[in-house]
Amino acid sequence: MSQDALRHTVFPLSGLTKDYVKKIAAEAGFQHVLKKESMGFCFIGKRKFEDFILEYLEPKPVNFVSIEDGKIMGEHKD
Incomplete structure (x- = not known):
């Protein structure tokens, strides 16, 4: 301007x-x-989204659970 x-x-x-x-x-x-x-996260610059969000939130691991038998199939780290 x-x-x-x-x-x-x-x-x-x-x-x-x-x-x-x-x-x-x-x-x-x-x-x-x-x-x-833009409705994206352009304000974080050239950082990985994961690195940015971890500056503000604690990781909270959750399990992937089979809807067929309730067996834990894996874990998502955050």
């Missing part, structure tokens, strides 16, 4: 819905920044 555009920016936008802000941006000619939103 250019300094000129930033000069004309009003914060916070908390009283406006995301859809309304996108509509305003489109009408102002900012279509190039209106892209599909």
Whole structure:
């Protein structure tokens, strides 16, 4: 974003819905920044998801159990 555009920016936008802000941006000619939103874990960067999540949660092993006879078939480590 250019300094000129930033000069004309009003914060916070908390009283406006995301859809309304996108509509305003489109009408102002900012279509190039209106892209599909990511619902993934892009914020973790180039780390493995397992390494990231283990920073916040303790591993909790669980068993894989056969629905036919209740026999434990294996264990999932977290």
